[in-house]
Amino acid sequence: MTDEPFELAEAEAVAIAEVATAFAAVLPPERRGPYDGLVEAASAGSVDPEQLPELERVCVLALETGRARQLGKAETERLVNAVYRRTPGGRALTAEASDVNKVLAGLAGKSLQTARITCRMPGRYLLDLVVDGIDVSISLEPEGLEVRSLQTG
Numbered sequence: 001m002t003d004e005p006f007e008l009a010e011a012e013a014v015a016i017a018e019v020a021t022a023f024a025a026v027l028p029p030e031r032r033g034p035y036d037g038l039v040e041a042a043s044a045g046s047v048d049p050e051q052l053p054e055l056e057r058v059c060v061l062a063l064e065t066g067r068a069r070q071l072g073k074a075e076t077e078r079l080v081n082a083v084y085r086r087t088p089g090g091r092a093l094t095a096e097a098s099d100v101n102k103v104l105a106g107l108a109g110k111s112l113q114t115a116r117i118t119c120r121m122p123g124r125y126l127l128d129l130v131v132d133g134i135d136v137s138i139s140l141e142p143e144g145l146e147v148r149s150l151q152t153g
Contacts, residue, residue: 006047006055008083015079016042016055018071019062052087059084064142096144103138103147107131 008016017039024035038054041047047055059080062068068077084090110132118126125140126148137148 008045012079012083013042013045015076019068020058023058056087056089093144100145100147
């Protein structure tokens with residue numbers, strides 16, 4: 001984690017303050033403190049590194065539940081998503097997607113023999129692909145993507 005504050009552009013600050021306010025409003029009073037602090041920090045345009053877990057949590061929940069779009073239409077959703085992608089958690093998910101795409105790019109132009117999705121449990125899936133004798137298993141989970149196995153032959 002960095003010691004530098006996480007800076008927000010003016011429009012981002014408004015969007016994050018709005019979704020953080022909505023998040024804090026549904027919490028019991030004894031749990032609101034960190035999120036009230038996030039509202040203040042976001043409104044000021046600068047989030048302390050110690051507040052990044054709360055920022056990530058608010059962004060993820062606002063995006064997953066559709067609350068960002070409900071609060072401010074597509075623009076708020078876009079802004080919250082842009083902020084999340086710059087957080088450590090968002091950068092990690094982007095890197096995971098990039099790693100999976102590198103594996104999938106190696107399959108381009110090959111013949112797909114089988115494709116199957118297995119639901120391991122709600123919200124957790126396994127995608128199995130067999131392409132010209134290459135077997136790839138990719139997990140699709142709320143926490144992100146991961147190539148679980150890659151076998152040839």
